[in-house]
Amino acid sequence: MYETGAGFEVDTIEEQYIYYDKGGKFEPHVDTQCNPMKDCILGKEHMYPRLFTYLFFLNTDWKESDGGYYHTYYNWPALNIKQRVEPTLGKTVIIRADKTYHSAEVVNTVKRAISLFINVKP
Secondary structure (H helix, E strand, O other), rough: OOOOOOOOOOEEEEEEEEEEEOOOOOEEEEEOOOOOOOOOOOOOOOOOOOOEEEEEEEEOOOOOOHHHHHEEEEEOOOEEEEEEOOOOOOOOOEEEEOOOEEOOOOOOOOEEEEEEEEEEEE
C-alpha cells in the first residue's frame, strides 16, 4: 500500500502484457467498471477500483500502414476522437481509468504494449 497525499491510497498495481496479432483491435471502453473512490463489488467478488492506466508501447519500425493507432475520446457515445497516438517504442499514455474511453484500431502486423493499472483503496 502506498500513500500518495492526493486523497487516495494506492492499493495494488496490476501489470499486463498486451499482444495483438494481425487483425487485433479493442473497441471503445473504460478500464474499470466501478467508481474508484468507492468499494467495487461485482456480484460477490471484490473488484479492484482502477484509477489510472499507464500504457507503454513496445513497437519498433512502426509505419502508418501498420494501423493499430490508440484513440481517446472527448465524449461517449459520440466517439469524437480527442487523441490519436502512434504505438511506437517509448510512447506512453496515461489516462484516468474510470473516465477515459479509449480504443485501438485494427492492427495490420504484430503490436505489443505493457499496461499498468493503478488500483486504489476505496
